[in-house]
Amino acid sequence: MIIFASKIPITMLQIRCKNNNVTKSFPEGTSLLDVYQEFADEIKLPYPVVSAKVNNASEGLKFRLFQNRDVEFLDAREGSGHHVYVRSLCFLLYKATQDIFPGSKLFIEHTISRGYYCNFKKKNNEPLAEGDVERLSQRMTEIVGLDMPFRRNEATNEEAIRVFAERGFYDKVKLLETSGQIYSDYYTLGDTADYYYGPLVPSAGYLKVFGLEPYHDGMLLRVPDWNDPTRLAEKVDMPKTYEMFREKTRWDIIMRLSNAGDVNKAILKGHASELIQVSEALQEKRIVQIAEEIDRRYHAEENPIRLVLITGPSSSGKTTFCKRLSVQLLACGLRPLSFSTDDYFVNRVDTPLLPNGDYDFDNIETVDYRLMEDHLTRLMNGERVEIPEYNFSTGKREWNGKKLKLAGDTVLIIEGIHALNPLLTQKIDDSLKYKIYISALTSVSLDDHNWIPTRDNRLLRRIIRDYNKGAFTAQQTIAQWKNVCEAEDKWIFPYQERADAMFNSALNIEFAVLRTHAEIILSSVPRNCPEYSEAHRLLKFIHYFLPVSDKEIPPTSIMREFVGGSSFKY
16 A cells, blocks of 8 residues: 655745845744744843834734744833833742732732732731742742743633633632623643743743842832833832822722722623712812812911922823812912913923933923922912913913912912922922822722733823823824833832822723723724834723713813813813
């Protein structure tokens, strides 16, 4: 009998490496890790590669290629590469908690002190004891030394739900039950299973840079520095910000809305309107508290408040907060007078430049803070002062005869990204100032181990606002976002702990409302541009929330500053 052997032809793919713009041939099904090994000597990245972008979409290094593709390899400095590293590190920590304390619960809640705050409870609900954190850190180091692989498992959504239901992970069960997905990926590290909405590194051996230490009543997971992933990001003490997060978590528990699954279940039960009303009421209650504190200190016999300074990062809702605070100050019998830092911009030709030659509008030198401080001081001394007006069309400051003088019951309000910078008011006694920091501290997570960065919340707001105003496309807003974040790190965050009051502008149901606006806007970002990667990531996570119309959002809501329909004049 003659047996004829047949050969199946091997399909070769053309893979272009965007790091060096060189194209090479690879067999169909080749992993990104194998592709990188072929290019490694030529591209010579300064730090270890942790992930890649395939046609501008983030993928793990175990991802296999079956069509011609553009590939860009990333280390932990680049945004999506950093996210891959941190997600993997969170799974590493969770694996250690299950190895040392089986049946324990880990909650990775939010970013703080340039790390991630983790709440931890043992099986019998006991808190951390002395030495526990060190044991967990040692176990993490052991797993890294073993180079234990992260394995991705693709399953039907029903199968993934069963896997997590058997383990008692009802946060993940609720998330997957309401996600509308047909298939879901989950990961295993040894015998420990977990769910993450983005790729991980191939194995634990990639995670050599981390730290774990006690932090308040939990732990701080420390991560690599964005600029140099071979060292830990420098820790910054943030007690006031921690208390604001703690208050947020307390209300999440009261409202039973700790994660996306909780929000979705509430929406399906018809409670969306009630959730909006309660969230708005909580914000108004906090604004009233701040207004009453300003009123009390305004009437103090010693060092009465005369100047209110409001700052916060981009898209925090500073402008609407300022207007709502002004209303409550009026209700207290005070006369608020808002003062814009924009009118003190230097002429555009004198604006500092970024290294790429673009205008650095977030630099403190963009504001003529010396002139502004002089005017503030004179106003507080009872003088009449002529105030400039900035013409954004011509890029020049103009003097149009606008004069101000404070009445006896007037409080000056300054709102802007530099409001808490000491340069702006260094000649004015601190006892006469009331400083407020506002930010959108995301109120829910996807599940216990998948937090939503506060910057994602603000970026979505900014994308929607820019698009609705016709100022920028989603692609342009995303392209600018890195410079915005770097400016915040330099000019805003160093001063937030100096605030007398902090305000959280995020709503528990916010992502459900933002989805109805952001979906079509993000979908317009072309796949052939670098910004597609971020648009794709934002779309992926916002799809975990069921959409809710904004018709129940009141016209005075901070949300209206971004989705439109505000009753305030901006």
